[in-house]
Amino acid sequence: xxxxxCICANVTFTELKKLADAGIRDLDELSRRTGCGxxxxxxxxxxxxxxxxxxxxxxxxxxxQINQILAPLSxx
Ligand code: FES
Numbered sequence: 001x002x003x004x005x006c007i008c009a010n011v012t013f014t015e016l017k018k019l020a021d022a023g024i025r026d027l028d029e030l031s032r033r034t035g036c037g038x039x040x041x042x043x044x045x046x047x048x049x050x051x052x053x054x055x056x057x058x059x060x061x062x063x064x065q066i067n068q069i070l071a072p073l074s075x076x
Contacts, residue, residue: 003046003058008039013047013056020051027051045070 005012011034024030027047031037037044045066046058052073061069 001060003043003060004056006034006036006039006043006047008043009035009037011036013050013058016047017050017054017056025051 004014006016016030016034016036019030019033024033027037027044030047037047045063046061049058049061049066049069050056052070
């Protein structure tokens with residue numbers, strides 16, 4: 001089953017990607033506008049991956065996999 005939305009706020013990563021593509025790339029701002037990530041918080045690492053990769057349909061990832069995806073970006 002793909003991970004493709006914030007279940008708590010019922011916001012798809014496709015919707016978030018559209019906002020990101022329009023220039024809203026800050027997670028806090030996305031949360032303010034849509035409510036994403038303000039419930040259980042489980043979607044937050046996936047939203048970060050979506051912002052980094054542009055992929056709105058993600059497989060279930062371990063925290064190690066998420067860190068491997070995001071690490072090169074945080075060191076630049
Ligand atoms: S799934 Fe996004 S806050 Fe719970």
